Amino acid sequence: MAEITLTINDKEVKGEDGDTILNVCQKNDIDVPTLCHFDGIPDMGSCRICIVEIEGSGRPRISTSCTTPATDGMIIQTDTEKLRGMRRNVLEFLLSEGNHHCMYCAASGDCELQDLAYRFGIDYIKMPVTPSEESTHVDSSQRYLVADPNRCILCYRCVRVCNDMAGNQVLGISNRGSKAQIISDMGENRGESGCVSCGTCVQVCPTGAILDRRSAYMGRKTEVDTTKSTCLFCSVGCGNEIISRDNYLIRIEGDWDAEPNKGLLCVLGRFSPLYDECRARANKPMIRKDDQLQKATWNEALNAVAEKLKFTDKDKIGGLVSTHATTETLKLFAKYSDDMGAKNVGCIEGPISDPPEKGFDLSDLNDADLYVVVGEDLSEGLHQVVGFLIKRNLIERDKRLVIVNDEETGLIEFADKHLKISELDKAIELCKDAENPIVVYNDEAINQVDKMREELADNAKFFWMPPGINSRGALAAGLDGEFDPDKASCVYVMACEAGDISEELLSKLKKADFVAVQTSYMEPWDEVADVILPTTIWAEREGTVINMEGQELKVNKAVDPPKEVKAEADILNALAEKIG
Amino acid sequence: MPEKRVVLKNCGVIDPKDIESFISNGGFAGLKKAMDMTPSEVIQEIKDSNLRGRGGAGFPTGLKWDFASKAKGDEKYVICNADEGEVGTFKDRVILEEDPFSLIEAVAIASYAIGAKEAFIYLRAEYHYLLENLQNAIDQTKDKGFLDHVNIIIYEGAGAYVCGEETALIESIEGKRGDSRPRPPFPPSEGLWGKPTIVNNVETLMNIPRIMAEGKEWFNSIGTESSKGTKVLSVSGDVNKPGVYEMVMGSSLKELVEDLAGAENVKMVQVGGASGRIVPFENIDTPLTFETVLGAGGVLVFNNTRDVIEMVKKNAEFFEEESCGKCFPCREGTKRMLEILERLTEGTASRIDLEFLEDLSETMALTSLCGLGQAAPNSVVDTMEFYREEYESRVNDKVKV
Ligand SMILES: Cc1cc2nc3c(=O)[nH]c(=O)nc-3n(C[C@H](O)[C@H](O)[C@H](O)COP(=O)(O)O)c2cc1C
Ligand code: SF4
Numbered sequence: 001m002a003e004i005t006l007t008i009n010d011k012e013v014k015g016e017d018g019d020t021i022l023n024v025c026q027k028n029d030i031d032v033p034t035l036c037h038f039d040g041i042p043d044m045g046s047c048r049i050c051i052v053e054i055e056g057s058g059r060p061r062i063s064t065s066c067t068t069p070a071t072d073g074m075i076i077q078t079d080t081e082k083l084r085g086m087r088r089n090v091l092e093f094l095l096s097e098g099n100h101h102c103m104y105c106a107a108s109g110d111c112e113l114q115d116l117a118y119r120f121g122i123d124y125i126k127m128p129v130t131p132s133e134e135s136t137h138v139d140s141s142q143r144y145l146v147a148d149p150n151r152c153i154l155c156y157r158c159v160r161v162c163n164d165m166a167g168n169q170v171l172g173i174s175n176r177g178s179k180a181q182i183i184s185d186m187g188e189n190r191g192e193s194g195c196v197s198c199g200t201c202v203q204v205c206p207t208g209a210i211l212d213r214r215s216a217y218m219g220r221k222t223e224v225d226t227t228k229s230t231c232l233f234c235s236v237g238c239g240n241e242i243i244s245r246d247n248y249l250i251r252i253e254g255d256w257d258a259e260p261n262k263g264l265l266c267v268l269g270r271f272s273p274l275y276d277e278c279r280a281r282a283n284k285p286m287i288r289k290d291d292q293l294q295k296a297t298w299n300e301a302l303n304a305v306a307e308k309l310k311f312t313d314k315d316k317i318g319g320l321v322s323t324h325a326t327t328e329t330l331k332l333f334a335k336y337s338d339d340m341g342a343k344n345v346g347c348i349e350g351p352i353s354d355p356p357e358k359g360f361d362l363s364d365l366n367d368a369d370l371y372v373v374v375g376e377d378l379s380e381g382l383h384q385v386v387g388f389l390i391k392r393n394l395i396e397r398d399k400r401l402v403i404v405n406d407e408e409t410g411l412i413e414f415a416d417k418h419l420k421i422s423e424l425d426k427a428i429e430l431c432k433d434a435e436n437p438i439v440v441y442n443d444e445a446i447n448q449v450d451k452m453r454e455e456l457a458d459n460a461k462f463f464w465m466p467p468g469i470n471s472r473g474a475l476a477a478g479l480d481g482e483f484d485p486d487k488a489s490c491v492y493v494m495a496c497e498a499g500d501i502s503e504e505l506l507s508k509l510k511k512a513d514f515v516a517v518q519t520s521y522m523e524p525w526d527e528v529a530d531v532i533l534p535t536t537i538w539a540e541r542e543g544t545v546i547n548m549e550g551q552e553l554k555v556n557k558a559v560d561p562p563k564e565v566k567a568e569a570d571i572l573n574a575l576a577e578k579i580g
Numbered sequence: 581m582p583e584k585r586v587v588l589k590n591c592g593v594i595d596p597k598d599i600e601s602f603i604s605n606g607g608f609a610g611l612k613k614a615m616d617m618t619p620s621e622v623i624q625e626i627k628d629s630n631l632r633g634r635g636g637a638g639f640p641t642g643l644k645w646d647f648a649s650k651a652k653g654d655e656k657y658v659i660c661n662a663d664e665g666e667v668g669t670f671k672d673r674v675i676l677e678e679d680p681f682s683l684i685e686a687v688a689i690a691s692y693a694i695g696a697k698e699a700f701i702y703l704r705a706e707y708h709y710l711l712e713n714l715q716n717a718i719d720q721t722k723d724k725g726f727l728d729h730v731n732i733i734i735y736e737g738a739g740a741y742v743c744g745e746e747t748a749l750i751e752s753i754e755g756k757r758g759d760s761r762p763r764p765p766f767p768p769s770e771g772l773w774g775k776p777t778i779v780n781n782v783e784t785l786m787n788i789p790r791i792m793a794e795g796k797e798w799f800n801s802i803g804t805e806s807s808k809g810t811k812v813l814s815v816s817g818d819v820n821k822p823g824v825y826e827m828v829m830g831s832s833l834k835e836l837v838e839d840l841a842g843a844e845n846v847k848m849v850q851v852g853g854a855s856g857r858i859v860p861f862e863n864i865d866t867p868l869t870f871e872t873v874l875g876a877g878g879v880l881v882f883n884n885t886r887d888v889i890e891m892v893k894k895n896a897e898f899f900e901e902e903s904c905g906k907c908f909p910c911r912e913g914t915k916r917m918l919e920i921l922e923r924l925t926e927g928t929a930s931r932i933d934l935e936f937l938e939d940l941s942e943t944m945a946l947t948s949l950c951g952l953g954q955a956a957p958n959s960v961v962d963t964m965e966f967y968r969e970e971y972e973s974r975v976n977d978k979v980k981v
């Protein structure tokens with residue numbers, strides 16, 4: 001990139017070819033106010049707050065710095081009396097257009113419009129306040145968020161992220177001019193629209209026009225704690241920011257700087273952990289007495305487990321782990337199982353197939369021209385963010401999506417073709433014709449993918465969607481075997497948050513002589529456990545996980561666990577000590 | 581320097597349904613000549629002719645083509661802007677109705693010049709009745725073998741004024757909501773589907789076959805130093821003979837309005853439709869050129885019985901209705917502007933309102949994203965200059981500020 005030199009506010013500054021004027025200002029710590037701009041989403045130059053004066057022949061030209069390319073030799077002013085006056089006018093327009101009684105607004109204190117109003121000294125408005133006559137009902141039909149068009153400034157940030165970043169194509173604009181409004185689909189309530197609750201719109205809204213229900217009025221950015229971590233709900237390993245206040249979890253946001261997801265999250269990572277998790281927390285050790293789980297001390301509980309493990313034949317000992325656990329904990333579990341000679345050990349999700357030898361990079365999805373999704377759904381359940389990353393690429397005219405699945409999946413409405421598994425050959429042909437095909441698959445489709453791999457060799461990239469969260473961590477720990485409940489009479493389960501357990505497995509566990517469960521929640525383990533060892537949840541955990549790409553990602557503790565809850569590794573170590 | 585028929589040469593002369601009548605009147609001479617030249621020679625010819633855009637902005641046509649032809653990319657597009665949404669403008673309609681073949685010939689030349697294999701004619705929704713006529717012209721031209729190098733597609737608009745703005749028009753053809761895009765990038769480098777694209781007005785294109793056939797010297801001999809050729813103008817309002825007139829560039833507004841259209845007791849003339857500038861009667865001798873007043877060629881005449889504020893308010897209503905709403909100063913400015921004008925006509929406007937009207941007009945003109953918002957205050961600004969007393973007399977000093 002060639003270096004360019006500009007004069008901004010009478011100072012010489014450097015930029016690079018390809019920068020906008022705003023880029024150059026930001027690089028040189030020149031503070032240009034913005035409103036519709038958001039780092040990472042394409043600029044549209046609609047708010048006109050970032051205007052600057054560019055000198056030329058005649059009167060200086062006024063342009064938006066976010067959309068105007070910087071060129072060598074430009075002479076620019078960013079803060080003249082005239083610019084300030086026009087910015088003030090635009091802000092006054094906005095403030096008089098809607099309901100901006102900040103005192104009653106959940107965004108107050110974190111609102112970019114309010115900040116700008118202070119910055120430009122707006123303490124009264126010259127024009128009468130006349131909100132749009134269009135019906136502007138507050139849309140509270142969505143489970144997790146509330147949209148209030150009366151506080152919307154039509155910056156289109158939400159529209160741009162919903163369509164261009166998350167690829168969901170839900171949000172749009174109805175009507176023209178001052179009657180324009182953000183709508184979902186063709187004007188449905190958002191709760192009844194195709195909204196998939198990824199929440200990206202909430203995260204970018206500069207005002208109080210979209211609110212996360214749970215965290216509204218719970219604290220401004222300056223009053224809360226923010227912990228960068230990794231989402232522990234599927235193997236994409238999205239970077240997140242856990243927002244808490246006084247050790248209380250408020251909200252989860254996507255981390256714009258995180259590699260796999262670049263700010264995106266799906267409902268499982270953003271909303272479900274705080275809205276939908278309603279199981280009772282396991283918050284004290286318990287031992288089953290008279291067929292009832294009863295409160296015990298840690299010492300009693302650990303002793304009970306240690307006794308059993310010590311005196312059970314090693315062939316009769318079973319180990320079952322959840323991949324919600326960090327790699328460090330999984331390795332510790334594997335080590336202690338080995339020490340005891342226990343071999344009947346495996347993951348709750350079942351055996352893990354051989355992963356592709358090399359990792360892959362989710363950012364390669366942007367370079368593909370054909371996506372073939374085999375077996376996976378990607379629209380609900382796990383790996384939704386991979387679905388977003390594919391869908392957003394489909395906006396480009398020459399990119400295609402092919403689904404190979406006997407079932408209907410949510411991605412089909414975005415696909416060019418839906419093939420049955422028996423038509424795999426057609427998919428292979430399409431891959432051969434494509435320049436840069438990517439095959440996305442999971443373990444259910446392992447046979448089909450083996451065939452594709454054979455025929456396509458290096459002509460396609462293969463993206464594996466592991467069955468668990470930290471499946472690669474489990475593999476690294478050597479936990480690639482299968483747990484057979486029929487062969488175990490004494491079972492130790494490291495469940496963490498895992499709760500989606502098959503009836504079959506539960507009924508088999510019920511028949512075992514002894515079951516100890518190290519778990520965050522009572523359900524469903526209270527049915528089968530003889531001992532409950534309460535352990536942390538995602539926000540209380542510390543360590544690393546390995547995501548689907550093979551990247552090692554850091555998990556950080558945002559809040560302290562309840563008093564009697566112990567970290568996974570501490571429990572394992574304490575047990576090992578007792579067993580000796 | 582009165583009327584002269586260059587663009588309208590065939591109008592009323594040929595049978596618009598029959599290619600033979602067009603050919604026997606000199607049709608396709610320009611295209612044939614162009615096809616014997618290299619594309620860059622064609623572009624040079626247009627550059628040297630000094631033809632400038634007739635859609636309102638007056639951008640040099642040859643230069644626009646040159647940018648697109650030099651822009652990287654093997655897919656390029658030509659778009660003929662037949663959206664003609666400007667108030668009081670109906671000159672393109674007459675052309676489309678009476679001489680569709682010349683337009684097809686022009687699109688064929690433009691496509692050859694920049695190397696476009698696909699061209700679009702963006703037809704205003706209200707001109708749907710012309711679709712058949714136009715398609716028929718394309719089909720007949722194709723049958724004659726004149727369109728082997730380009731596929732011409734008619735795209736019907738959806739009835740929004742802003743879709744006449746070239747970037748909004750492009751969004752609309754792409755199947756998106758017709759909102760303007762920020763420029764740069766300009767369409768000749770990144771237009772339809774991100775590919776180099778030229779957008780030209782119907783009348784601009786109509787000049788092309790003439791220039792190719794008659795030569796650049798001939799074209800340069802018509803008009804003034806910096807405004808060459810003729811301009812087709814549609815005159816309406818308080819005139820005896822409303823209609824379409826083709827005038828040599830530099831002719832005076834008086835000639836058009838009084839001598840030809842027969843206007844009497846003129847108070848003011850708005851040239852360029854609702855977004856046009858206001859010429860008060862004392863300036864009626866103003867020549868029609870790019871440097872003075874012109875716009876897209878809609879000429880609205882107001883006689884002494886007309887109320888200035890009412891007329892400006894009508895304009896404001898139009899813009900309030902037509903603003904796409906994407907950029908803040910236009911979306912809110914058009915609404916506020918209308919409110920103040922309403923207060924003025926109702927007698928509830930305060931003195932502050934006038935100040936604010938001026939301030940707001942400047943903000944809109946200087947900061948709006950596209951020409952709609954930039955030009956929306958034109959009639960306010962001009963009438964506040966020429967008819968200040970009419971504004972002053974409407975202010976109600978009893979209104980508390
Ligand atoms: C709001 C708005 C509406 C416009 N409508 C038209 C139109 O209806 N027809 C047209 O030719 N140009 C229209 N234009 C101008 C076009 O943007 C563009 O400049 C023109 O089509 C270029 O063609 P030309 O260079 O041949 O004049 C409009 C511009 C604006 C800002
Ligand atoms: S959206 Fe912002 S400006 Fe509007 S009321 Fe809320 S805090 Fe105030």
Ligand code: SF4
Nearest residue numbers: 162195196198199201
């Ligand atoms: S939550 Fe996601 S899908 Fe729903 S509207 Fe917002 S961005 Fe679009």
Ligand code: SF4
Nearest residue numbers: 152153155156158205
């Ligand atoms: S809802 Fe928020 S993000 Fe969306 S346009 Fe309105 S203010 Fe912008």
